[in-house]
Amino acid sequence: MYNYEWDLETGGYILTTRITGVTKEVRPVFAEELKFLEMDKKYEWDIPDCEEPIMWAEGRRYMYRGELVAEAVGGGLYSMPVMKSVIRNLSLKPVDLQTMVLKNENLMNGLVQRTLRFVYDTYKQYEDKVSIFYVAFSAGKDSMVMLDIVQRALPHDAFVVIHGDTTMEFKATYRAVDDAKKRWPQLEWYTARAPFDATESWQKVGYPARRLRWCCSVHKTAPSIQKLRDIYREKYPDSNKPFKVMVFDGIRAEESDARAGYAMVSEGKKHAVQANCSPIHEWNTTELFIYMFANNLPINELYRYGSHRVGCILCPMASEWYECVLNHVYPEEVKPLLNIVDNSTKKSFGSRQDKERYLESGGWKSRVGGKDIVIGENKITEIKKSNRILYVIKNGNYRWDKWMATVGDLVKTSETTYSISYHELSMEFDVRVDESSTLLTIPVLIKSKISIRFMYLFKNALYKAAYCENCRECMAECAFGALTITDNDIQIKGCRHCESCLDSSKGCIVAKSLSITGDGNNMSASNISRYQNFGFRQEWLELYFELGDAFWKNDRMGKYMIIGFKTWLKEAGITENNAITVLGTKLNELGVDMPATWGIIFTNLAYNSPIINWYVRKVDLNREITNDEMKILLGDFYSPTVKKNALSSLKETIRLSPIGWLIGQGKCEMKGKVVTSITRYGWQEPDSLVMLYTLYLYAEHSDSLYSFTLSELMDDSDEREAMSPRLIFGLDAEILRPILQGLAHDYPDYIQVDFNNNLMENIFLNRDKKSADIEALL
Numbered sequence: 001m002y003n004y005e006w007d008l009e010t011g012g013y014i015l016t017t018r019i020t021g022v023t024k025e026v027r028p029v030f031a032e033e034l035k036f037l038e039m040d041k042k043y044e045w046d047i048p049d050c051e052e053p054i055m056w057a058e059g060r061r062y063m064y065r066g067e068l069v070a071e072a073v074g075g076g077l078y079s080m081p082v083m084k085s086v087i088r089n090l091s092l093k094p095v096d097l098q099t100m101v102l103k104n105e106n107l108m109n110g111l112v113q114r115t116l117r118f119v120y121d122t123y124k125q126y127e128d129k130v131s132i133f134y135v136a137f138s139a140g141k142d143s144m145v146m147l148d149i150v151q152r153a154l155p156h157d158a159f160v161v162i163h164g165d166t167t168m169e170f171k172a173t174y175r176a177v178d179d180a181k182k183r184w185p186q187l188e189w190y191t192a193r194a195p196f197d198a199t200e201s202w203q204k205v206g207y208p209a210r211r212l213r214w215c216c217s218v219h220k221t222a223p224s225i226q227k228l229r230d231i232y233r234e235k236y237p238d239s240n241k242p243f244k245v246m247v248f249d250g251i252r253a254e255e256s257d258a259r260a261g262y263a264m265v266s267e268g269k270k271h272a273v274q275a276n277c278s279p280i281h282e283w284n285t286t287e288l289f290i291y292m293f294a295n296n297l298p299i300n301e302l303y304r305y306g307s308h309r310v311g312c313i314l315c316p317m318a319s320e321w322y323e324c325v326l327n328h329v330y331p332e333e334v335k336p337l338l339n340i341v342d343n344s345t346k347k348s349f350g351s352r353q354d355k356e357r358y359l360e361s362g363g364w365k366s367r368v369g370g371k372d373i374v375i376g377e378n379k380i381t382e383i384k385k386s387n388r389i390l391y392v393i394k395n396g397n398y399r400w401d402k403w404m405a406t407v408g409d410l411v412k413t414s415e416t417t418y419s420i421s422y423h424e425l426s427m428e429f430d431v432r433v434d435e436s437s438t439l440l441t442i443p444v445l446i447k448s449k450i451s452i453r454f455m456y457l458f459k460n461a462l463y464k465a466a467y468c469e470n471c472r473e474c475m476a477e478c479a480f481g482a483l484t485i486t487d488n489d490i491q492i493k494g495c496r497h498c499e500s501c502l503d504s505s506k507g508c509i510v511a512k513s514l515s516i517t518g519d520g521n522n523m524s525a526s527n528i529s530r531y532q533n534f535g536f537r538q539e540w541l542e543l544y545f546e547l548g549d550a551f552w553k554n555d556r557m558g559k560y561m562i563i564g565f566k567t568w569l570k571e572a573g574i575t576e577n578n579a580i581t582v583l584g585t586k587l588n589e590l591g592v593d594m595p596a597t598w599g600i601i602f603t604n605l606a607y608n609s610p611i612i613n614w615y616v617r618k619v620d621l622n623r624e625i626t627n628d629e630m631k632i633l634l635g636d637f638y639s640p641t642v643k644k645n646a647l648s649s650l651k652e653t654i655r656l657s658p659i660g661w662l663i664g665q666g667k668c669e670m671k672g673k674v675v676t677s678i679t680r681y682g683w684q685e686p687d688s689l690v691m692l693y694t695l696y697l698y699a700e701h702s703d704s705l706y707s708f709t710l711s712e713l714m715d716d717s718d719e720r721e722a723m724s725p726r727l728i729f730g731l732d733a734e735i736l737r738p739i740l741q742g743l744a745h746d747y748p749d750y751i752q753v754d755f756n757n758n759l760m761e762n763i764f765l766n767r768d769k770k771s772a773d774i775e776a777l778l
Contacts, residue, residue, distance in 0.1 A: 460507025682730025
């Protein structure tokens with residue numbers, strides 16, 4: 001909240017409301033860290049043995065009484081950092097904490113009083129809305145301050161304290177928990193722990209990764225919520241209202257850009273049964289440590305060795321510096337989990353040194369499924385036919401129907417036939433079971449809001465049955481207590497179909513972690529969202545044609561706008577290596593208001609832009625599709641963030657270019673400035689030369705198939721790379737037939753057709769021509 005200035009008198013800092021330009025996260029540096037870095041041995045620093053901090057670090061820049069005295073660069077799991085800009089022969093003395101605290105007393109008092117009032121007001125607002133309040137305690141600086149604030153603001157019987165023991169904690173953290181219990185013995189303390197430890201779950205589920213952070217839910221949130229449920233049932237055994245909790249957490253905006261966007265109070269954002277209150281969201285580390293020193297709060301030993309955070313022994317989100325400190329100071333504690341990662345990867349290495357470089361560089365943290373680990377496997381194979389879908393399940397952990405009660409009413413109608421109801425939809429399907437596999441044959445449903453949601457839940461129920469390892473994560477999400485999961489069984493009684501247990505990628509964290517295949521269409525998670533969240537805007541194309549090469553340095557657009565639009569221009573065929581192409585020059589001559597210009601652009605984007613390719617293949621004509629439905633149709637391969645960013649670029653393209661309104665590729669429904677749904681209705685007056693261009697692209701993407709029937713042309717499928725005008729623009733055969741006949745009349749050197757009373761519908765393109773030749777005709 002406040003800035004700071006270095007204070008030479010105390011060796012600390014003074015908070016200030018002035019804008020100083022200093023925005024770095026600041027932490028105290030203790031003797032243990034300086035000796036760990038061997039500053040006494042290598043640089044002859046005289047380091048006093050003291051409890052107080054000796055200096056401060058802005059990131060990895062070491063500041064002593066306002067002066068930069070050293071900087072750490074690099075370091076990781078197996079390597080120590082390199083020290084630079086070191087001033088030698090320093091005689092150091094501790095920070096005068098008492099005076100430092102007094103100098104900051106006025107600003108801190110105001111900040112603390114506002115925070116205490118916020119905690120109390122939030123408690124009163126939610127007192128009748130939630131079943132129980134709790135403080136999530138990790139023994140880090142944030143939760144330590146958070147706990148002290150809450151216990152000052154609220155009656156001690158108004159909340160409980162839950163330490164989520166992930167079994168990935170350092171011994172130093174357990175000691176800090178014990179210190180906190182001694183500091184606040186009057187509070188109601190509980191420990192929440194999963195029924196299995198991390199070494200077991202990592203080997204069953206696969207080690208966590210940046211996009212597979214199942215560990216927090218399984219080892220922290222789910223056990224905490226289940227512990228709270230047990231506490232509540234014990235205190236209020238006759239209560240039958242939906243279970244809801246509120247957590248006071250130590251999330252702060254300074255920690256990351258993502259957390260900066262969090263609201264200070266939110267409901268159901270992370271977990272269906274939990275509301276979050278983050279009273280110190282606006283605090284920064286300078287204020288946190290002043291508060292800790294002023295109130296003599298326990299400080300976790302990890303901070304004394306240089307860690308900027310208190311977390312798990314091995315974490316995919318950890319920095320190289322964090323891993324450097326922990327694996328050098330506590331190597332025996334890191335070893336068990338590091339060995340699991342080491343032994344799980346499928347990647348081959350030329351030497352042990354190569355493997356250690358891979359581990360240190362964080363390569364293991366980037367996995368998105370089971371492809372790169374030895375226990376990864378596909379238990380479910382989906383085979384799409386013209387009028388049905390086959391699901392082949394092998395090696396499932398439970399029967400295919402174990403979770404179906406959470407979808408809807410399931411009825412067995414014959415030896416192999418079942419029927420399931422979901423709202424007003426009812427579907428019959430066939431199930432064949434043998435010793436090694438289960439085969440489900442279901443019909444292809446007409447796409448609607450209900451059917452899209454139903455198929456999403458139905459598939460997720462299959463995934464849950466196949467992969468479930470009884471982790472109990474979804475049990476914690478059930479607000480009505482309908483799920484009971486033990487070590488070897490699952491019971492579903494009184495399900496109210498809230499869908500919370502199914503509403504996540506593949507419905508199951510284990511399925512997401514271990515399954516190998518993606519969602520098809522040859523699109524990777526990295527390339528579907530590469531436009532910096534910006535769409536293809538008409539005004540930017542006009543500006544590009546106006547400025548030429550000067551466009552890349554124009555001051556009318558921000559840096560990321562230019563980066564995003566650079567990708568759109570390339571995929572539209574307008575530029576190559578940032579230089580305008582022959583097609584780009586032709587489109588500039590045509591003008592940005594011409595339908596043909598945008599028809600050519602959209603055709604190229606359909607082939608070259610992953611999000612446009614998905615859009616034309618998956619979004620039906622003449623049916624409104626909401627944001628949530630589009631996220632479901634994007635499948636399970638992509639993270640929520642990737643989906644959100646890709647759809648943002650798509651919606652902006654449709655809204656801010658003639659692609660939407662002029663060539664019929666989307667009418668946007670708005671709520672304020674937000675696109676809530678899109679209806680794709682097709683090009684009403686298609687340009688004939690654009691159609692000819694699409695035919696030549698079709699031939700070039702069909703292994704040079706220059707002669708085909710109209711029926712073959714229109715027989716689009718996900719497996720076929722080539723796309724018809726029907727798929728790209730929404731044109732049926734009746735609209736396309738006379739256009740092709742007109743083209744054959746006007747451009748006989750490019751196309752001939754043989755349409756004989758609809759009995760023969762042959763189309764012949766000139767093998768000596770290319771799509772680039774059509775550009776000259778525009």
